[in-house]
Amino acid sequence: MRIRAYLLNITVLLAVSLFLAPKIILIEFFSSRWIDTGIASIFLFILQDLILSTIIYLITTTLISKNKFYFYLLSISSGFILLCLLLDMRVRELWLKPLDFQIISYSLQHASNLTSGIEIFLNQSSGFGLTFRFIVFILFLAYLTTWLLVGLTTYKIHTHQITNKEAKSKHSALLILFLSTLFLGSIFTKDARYDLNVNIFTNPLIATFKSISSLNPTQAKAILEFEQPTYPLSAINDIQKLDSLPTPDFKNLVFIVLESVRWNSIFGAGVNTGEKYPVFEKLSREGMLSKSYVSVPHSSKGYYSILTGLHAYPDIEIKEAMPLYQPSIIHELIKKRNMEAIAFSSLFLQFENMDGFLKSVGVSNSYAVSDIASDKNHPQNNNSFGESDEHLFSSSVSHLKDITNKGKGFIALYFPFAAHYPYSCTTNSTPQTTLAKYEECIMKTDTLIGEMLDTFDKSGILDSTLFVLVGDHGESFGEHGLFIHNSSMHEEEVTVPLIFWANGKILPKNTSTTSHQTDIAPTIADFFGVTDSPLNIQGVSLLREQGNRVFFMSTFFDELSSALVEYPHKYIYEYSQDAITKYNIEDDPQEKTPQTILGNEFDTIKNRLLSYNLYQKAVFAKQPEQTE
Template sequence: MTTTFATAPSSRSLLWCARNVIFGAALGAALGLLGQAAIMFFGGAPSGGIAPGLGARLGGVLLTAAGYAAVLLMTSIMTAPTMRWAIGRAVSVTLTTLIVTGLVALHVVGVAVRIVSGAFLTRGALEFFLNGQESMFRALRTTYAMHVAVVAAIGLTVAVLYAVYLFQALRRDGNTQRAARLLGISAALVATAGIALLVLPAKAAMAMGLSRTTPEMALLSSLQSVPAWSEEVSPDEQNGPPPRRVVEGAPRIVGTEWEDRVANDDSARPNVLLVVIDSLTTRHLGYVGYSRPITPNIDRIAARSMRLLRAWATATHSNYAQPAILSSLFPRRIPWLDQYTRLDYPRVLLHDVFHRAGHTAATISSQDQNWQGIARFEETATPIFLWHAPDYDGPRVDIISEKVVPDHVTAERAIAWMKSHQDKPFSLYVNFQIAHFPYGLPDGIAPRYTPAYYPHTANFVRYGETEKPILTNRYDNAIAYVDAQVGKLEQYLSQSGLLDKTILVITADHGEMMGEHGVVTHGKSLFEGEARVPLLVHYPPKVAPRDVLTPVSHLDVLPTISDLAGIPPHPAFQGHSFANPAAHAAKRVGIFMNTQGYQMTEGVICYPWKLWIDRTEGNVVRLFHLDDDPMEARNLAKDKPAVSRALSRMLGAQMRAQIDYHAPHNQAMRDNRFAPRLLTCPDLPAH
């Protein structure tokens, strides 16, 4: 005679464990297969890359199934002792259901992110999200509310169905023999999971392509404290002679000598105005050849400036690119996203240099400098005036990641500050933000190009050809607005008689992609659209207006400003002055770049050769000849193996030197020496 919950306690516990594990394996396999189908039909990678083969896909599905089984086995073992009580069974079912719901929701979100962005969620992407969680959650409540609702509906449906399944299972009779048999099958599945997920190194998973198959495998591969690629040479590095040794930085005592030398030099020096515009690609500037007349002020300044036509950012996301401009330090310190929580290394920023030289220093920014920890990096012992988004009480502009000050307000604040300090030397850093996606203008500013509404089918990681003309209009409208603010700054300097007494530098923290190579916005690749930046230097006493084709990096900006001001380079700088372009070119220093956030990439330019590696879900190597192929349409990595190998070895050596210098165990090195020097380019063929 069968009664409700009449199964013997021991048999019930065994059945509870077995059914959970079997269901977990089935759920993992089903989600894995559905996810693979969705990705194959809808999820072409925007920036290209290597798609995993059928064997890797099936392997990823099997490992995901085993992983789900393992999670539910651990859950059921922990809750099995409660099976003898009705309230215990209710709590166990609820807890297990919540865990299953979470697994399903994370898988659905992971697949959706992969379809939309071309990459699964990784540790770096999660850190990027969590450090800006207030803004991100606001975006989820507004822009992505429908997406959240769909995921919630799927999760709720699974929760209800699984709860019903468990309660029904507990109402059935079972016997110990059958339970043991099921648990034996479960144990085999979990053993597979243990071997695969705990013993199989992530580097082997990446080599087999497994890390590119499911959200779970991608995330697990990214969770190791030190990525395998940072410990070993890349495939292109394995052949040939050992890489050249990266030269150590100068002893810290040299920095003390620099401080004394600068402080004791009472020479008259110019003012400094550094203007950094967020997300401004060179391809939308009039002086570079853009058809729309949206940058008349920047073009006018460019006509009287040194125009660096081959300049690159150190990163294509602001939290790395901006601090690198201000410090001449390459932003690769840890294997994953650096949010500047550990600042145990020497850094000398723009305001430090010029405060030591007797200038009053300020940062006036449209953005919240606290975003992604930027303010932590920029804060040193030097007293400066800081005004940024948290200091403004008026209406702000939503750029998804944060709400920023309208740039015209920032320009007015900068002019007011300069007026109050025009009788003594000053150093001012100004940051403009409105050119950042979604390119919204402040209230009351009429768009020049229409239609310019925000298409809600578009987002930061993906939009299509239908939305592109509208977003191009929005972007050009935003650039025209920012250009007007640059014009206001230049007009004030001119009218006050300070223009020729001020080193004026205008650049962008990075560029912006508008669908080239299937990539939109920034922070996702090292293609030219987002890696190459405008760079103008205006200082008539020492800088003649001209085009300069010498390749330069953002790391070279601060050394150049110092040089033009008559200040010797600080030994902390990793860049070099390009005030004399020929002398700079003769150094043949590589131009290094990287991203650590949505995507994990690193690259180097030894002009005209450019190599970059996408390590987000494997090691996808790209090699371009920028003279022959400025649009980067032909990947020459396989056609030019010698060039690819030489640059890959150079890149790997520099990245490992950066990480080694900043490793926690190497504090003595940081206490005694500055950051390592950048490698010079090897001899490479012209074509």
């Protein structure tokens, strides 16, 4: 009889041990990237998961012993918990952040526009060389098997009415002692990198005890004022211009915001730019080229910084698209240079209220490719993120001519789609790596821009136009363990090409080869002679002396990580681990040799980055919805 009672304990133990599987897979996924896999570290990573497993074990054995019908409720609840842990594991692998309400809300709100991301979520490697879909299938089978065994054992026990109260009491007492030890240990221990120790079910309780205990006292320090507050655009007139050459007189302005196009793939070390991207090479050679840092590696955040000259909101909420009116360089050009703004997009304008954002910064009309394409049967390689770029540029010229015929200059914004995931811009059937497919899409964009310039030339609007080509954010391809964007502060995600070009005109050459997206708006103001403006900015015109620049940036997820670049050094602060990593990006451009920062240097850099985060949140907290 006692054997059957022990069988219940063993089968339940097998069932609840599955709760450890997602964290073990996650540890393996990160093992070759950012984490230590010593015994002490692994124990720290699974500590909260052990607590969850022990709690479920105690509840299950206690309730099933009392009434066999509890089995059904417990088995269903355990399946739900396991599914949540698996989803949390996958979210961490892609975004380095535990699953939380913000991510769930964001995903539900934009579900129709995120369906193409399902391919990466389900089928990209998720640990041990397996896809997430396969892992879910295997653990589902394991879940069914273990709970079937629990059910059979439960039936046997209640059929024979087995009880052994004395043995059960000792067993429970030992488990409670073990659970208490784990719980105390979790309060004492410091958080692991990227919250790898956190279990989404047990952490809220543990975090509460940590906050009310004195086991990890923190000394509050006054946060310094942010060193790059907003200031009026007119103040740049006090900064020395680069040279005495007259600024070219432009009638028109074209923005080409290069979706997901990173610096490393076009102008990075070892890239033969002229061979792969002849148009980009020509424009960069004849115009002004710089490596530009983003504010936040996310599309809507990039648009905001490019068009307003301000840092974006450092969090998942798209506050940039909420105001009905917000000051921008486009508004200034419309008011002072008799210009009209228009946008053409292969990306869906509904995503993250892109259409509403463009209206708020002064773009009166926005068109999708399907609205302007002469060939209404043009779609190819379309998906839930956007449409093909084939007709984006060529079909827009007639709209620009309509503006010039009214005696106005145009501000044209182009949002090509090609380099966005899933990088399916061609029908090439040859097996390729994901990076190769991505760079082939950039090559396609390069070709289309070349054709656009020819069309502009034939239409007589090329020579009077200033072109600005800039990436909205970079893209990761596993260089530091991540793919896509949003979560990394490494160069592949936060640096993009920035080119100013005008046909047949000599543009000033900046002595600095590095810039920030917030520099674009004041630079355009300088080119068009509209610097006498109260427009608030945080960047610096690239036509002026640069001095010692510092570039700040943050992840799309609040308090995941942020960074600053003070050339040649780059500092990345990880909030959960409360740690700063330093790189010398001149000697180590691939960021393969991290240095850990301690002492006064740590305190100083952390304070500067926290002040950046707090300042930007305060700025957006003060922005009311308003009309012009």
